[in-house]
Amino acid sequence: MTGGLRAHVVVPERDVDVRLDIGPAECVALVGPNGAGKSTVVEALAGLLRTRQGEVVLGDRDLTRVPPYRRGVGLVAQRADLFPHRSVAGNVAYGPRASGSGGREARARSSAALAAVGVAGLADRAPGTLSGGQAQRVAIARALATDPALLLLDEPTSALDVDARAEVRAALGTARTGRPTLLVTHDPLEAVALADRIVVLEAGRVVEAGPTADVLGRPTSAFAASFSGLTLVRGTATRGGIALEGGGALASGTHTVPPGRPALAVYHPTAARPTRDGAGPERPVTTLEPRDGLVRVRAGELVADVTVSVAAALALAPGEAVRIVVPDAEVTVYAPAGAPTSW
Missing domain, CATH: 3.40.50.300 (P-loop containing nucleotide triphosphate hydrolases)
Known part of the structure; x- marks a missing residue:
């Protein structure tokens, strides 16, 4: 060797x-x-x-x-x-x-x-x-x-x-x-x-x-998240998930960061669902992109992959406000590299 x-x-x-x-x-x-x-x-x-x-x-x-x-x-x-x-x-x-x-x-x-x-x-x-x-x-x-x-x-x-x-x-x-x-x-x-x-x-x-x-x-860089196919967001840990830097919050079934500490969260875009109403964070639609038979909806830092029929039913268009809902079981919250992870 x-x-x-x-x-x-x-x-x-x-x-x-x-x-x-x-x-x-x-x-x-x-x-x-x-x-x-x-x-x-x-x-x-x-x-x-x-x-x-x-x-x-x-x-x-x-x-x-x-x-x-x-x-x-x-x-x-x-x-x-x-x-x-x-x-x-x-x-x-x-x-x-x-x-x-x-x-x-x-x-x-x-x-x-x-x-x-x-x-x-x-x-x-x-x-x-x-x-x-x-x-x-x-x-x-x-x-x-x-x-x-x-x-x-x-x-x-x-x-x-x-x-x-x-x-x-x-x-x-x-x-x-x-x-x-x-x-x-x-x-x-x-x-x-x-x-x-x-x-x-x-x-x-x-x-x-x-x-x-x-x-x-659990990527900490934008490229690593993209490479792994995940959406990465940043914010502050809460007891139930993460408060996002752009406003709103995501609940998480997997969170080990003490509340109030800087935190990252990831989810897969296919787990996200855009709605006109609901409890998800609200963002303006940035772009709509074709992706592997789906439509990728970018709304600020949030991303959702949906079928063409869902995008059409919601009449999604750049600039339109939309809420992004992600089930808490699909969201993982963790600490940035080098940050404490114990409660």
């Missing part, structure tokens, strides 16, 4: 300043909006981006000034980018050969890596005859064949269809075992399946980090 990663990526010209630690056999998902700095972190760890500040330490090796080919880092990107003039086996054997292994050892490593990700039968095929999912599994095998001390997965399934993603995700589960792994993803299911922890980047800074279940179930 290899050592863990300790990195401080500082790229002033891109306004990125990120500290990152990954345990020896841990997978960390790096998520955030476009332009948050995720690719910069990956490039710096791989040695593809030279930095004048910060550090990259892997186990007991300082890689900060080490060139990419000597780092022992495996990278699987969005596209497989296999050598078209080499067979699948030749593509996978290329890494070991380039790092000094003899032909017999390189072929053995290639065979073992292809078998590990379930594509041993493709060894003699030409890359041009592969499907997208097959090619990406070969790319994973290519990274594995070098026995990398650190594995970087940069949106490895984003270019694939749903069926291929499931196969590639299984291969990634094999690849990440026993080594520190950084996974950049926009797919919550991928994070759940592969990551032990999630680190959230916004504007080149870490804004949230924690175990996968905690970040997805």
Whole structure:
């Protein structure tokens, strides 16, 4: 088992300043909006981006000034980018050969890596005859064949269809075992399946980090809430729920924050119901958006996903006042990071 990663990526010209630690056999998902700095972190760890500040330490090796080919880092990107003039086996054997292994050892490593990700039968095929999912599994095998001390997965399934993603995700589960792994993803299911922890980047800074279940179930940043499909609201804890910053309140069946303390609450938008009357907080409708066969109603910080018929029956339109009702069993109230949680 290899050592863990300790990195401080500082790229002033891109306004990125990120500290990152990954345990020896841990997978960390790096998520955030476009332009948050995720690719910069990956490039710096791989040695593809030279930095004048910060550090990259892997186990007991300082890689900060080490060139990419000597780092022992495996990278699987969005596209497989296999050598078209080499067979699948030749593509996978290329890494070991380039790092000094003899032909017999390189072929053995290639065979073992292809078998590990379930594509041993493709060894003699030409890359041009592969499907997208097959090619990406070969790319994973290519990274594995070098026995990398650190594995970087940069949106490895984003270019694939749903069926291929499931196969590639299984291969990634094999690849990440026993080594520190950084996974950049926009797919919550991928994070759940592969990551032990999630680190959230916004504007080149870490804004949230924690175990996968905690970040997805009780997010503290707007992006993490959006990533997990939840609506996040802020306010002050009450004995029965949360008083919202914009006025009104939500009752909660799950609340552990002392009354009067700052609090967060989450619920799933499909649990919310817009009404013209009722007891829910009142807000003007901000936007109406089509979403997966439903209509997403945004009313200030509150969100509800409803059918088209419900939206039509209520004659919802931007600027119109609406009340958002959420059953208390669907609302979870909790403390912001670092705040007391006991009564």
